[in-house]
Amino acid sequence: MRDTITSLPRRSFLTAGARSTLSAGAVLLLAGCGGNKAAMAAAPEDDINILNAALGAEQEAIAAYQLGAESGLLTKPVLDLAVQFQGHHKEHAEVLAKTVRDLGGAAVEPLARYDFPSGDLKSEADVLRFAAGLEKGAVSAYLGAVPLFAERELAKAAASILGDEAMHWAVLRGALGENPVPVAFVS
Amino acid sequence: MALRRTCLAAAVLLALPAVPAAALPPGDAQRGQAIYERCQACHSLARNRSGPRHCGLLGREAASVAGFSYSRALRESGIVWTAASLDRFLANPFKAVPGTRMGYAGVKDPQERADLIAFLAAAGPCPE
Incomplete structure (x- = not known):
């Protein structure tokens, strides 16, 4: 069954975008095609708990971007960005x-x-900083989750979602006028 | 039910590594504030999020924040959050409390844990 995963056409994996990549991986593992069955059997409840923790954070991020989008504080380009990032979080949540x-x-x-903290959001920069904090936290959360999965x-x-969250964080920092990639390693 | 709870609490205590509190190095709350940013996907000091709020954590019984839904494992752990118990939990949550919903590998560096605990202690009680 592992061959099924590794036989994914490389070209489509590289070009189909995050949704296709995640969905393909998710579909395969959901169909029981995951690689490490012995490890999986050791702690399925733990995997479910980790996934649910991530799902809870994704749901909160979706709501946070909604708050930002409806705040009336965002200019058009930033609003478009917020809606796009919210869409990513919706895709993450759906897969999780x-x-x-x-x-x-x-x-x-x-x-x-x-x-x-709605009362603290009084400007576009406040919203961006709020979102950047959530994205940075998400990077750390996924980093802390990756080594735990039995599967x-x-x-x-x-890890794929972590990469997406890190891109969000960097773009939001850039929009704030900060160094988008301040460190070589995330923690 | 009481027996089950006792057994689970005993299992948690056995799972906690026997690290004496004295092993915890002095913590720096300012450095701990930066480390706490890692926790902020799920937690904040003042508000329950997908994880419970952290104000007033030191001295509190585990799984005791009103309005937050905890795992049974944590509810039945019998843990009171002290510097020592936090140090053990933060080092490896899944090992310290098997069945916890906190899906995080842990803070492996003892100094970072000490700094984080110093920050949490400095945060003080929750506002009424």
């Missing part, structure tokens, strides 16, 4: 929730209400 369900778990639901294909998918 499906993966949890296919592993036999119950995907966490978005909270009915998020307690954001290596899940670790790979999480």
Whole structure:
């Protein structure tokens, strides 16, 4: 079954974009085609817990970008960026929730209400800084999750999302006029 | 039920590495603030997010923040958050409390853990 994963056409993997890449990986592992079955059997509940923790953070990020988009504080180019990044988080959440369900778990639901520091958001820069903080935290969270997965294909998918979150963080820092990539290593 | 809870708490205690509190190096809250940014995908000091809020953490029983839904593992852990228990948990949450929902590999550097704990201690109690 592992051959199925490795036989993915390289060209399509490289060119189809994040959605296709993640979806292909997710579909394969959800279909039970993951590589490390022995390790998987050792801690399936842990994998579900890790995925649900990530899903909860993604759901919060979706709500946070919605708050930013509806704030009236964003200029058109920044608003477009926020909507695009929110779309990425929606794709992450969709894949994570499906993966949890296919592993036999119950995907966490978005909270009915998020307690954001709305009163502190008074300018576009405030919104950008708020979003950048969430993205930086997400990078750290995925970095902390990747080594924990029993199933290596899940670790790979999480690393793929980590890369996307890091790009968001860098772009948001750039929009704030800060060095977009201030360090050689994330932590 | 009580027996099950006791057994689970005992299992958690056994899982916690026997590191004496004295092994914790002095922490720097300012450095800890920077390390805390890693936690901010899920946590904040003042608000429950996908993880519980951290104000008033030191001295609090685990899984005791009102309005937050914890894992059974943490609810039944019997842990009180002290510098020593936090040090053990933060080093490897999954090993310290098997079944925790905190899907994070941990803060491996003892000095970083000490700094983080110093920051959390300095944060003080939650506003009423």
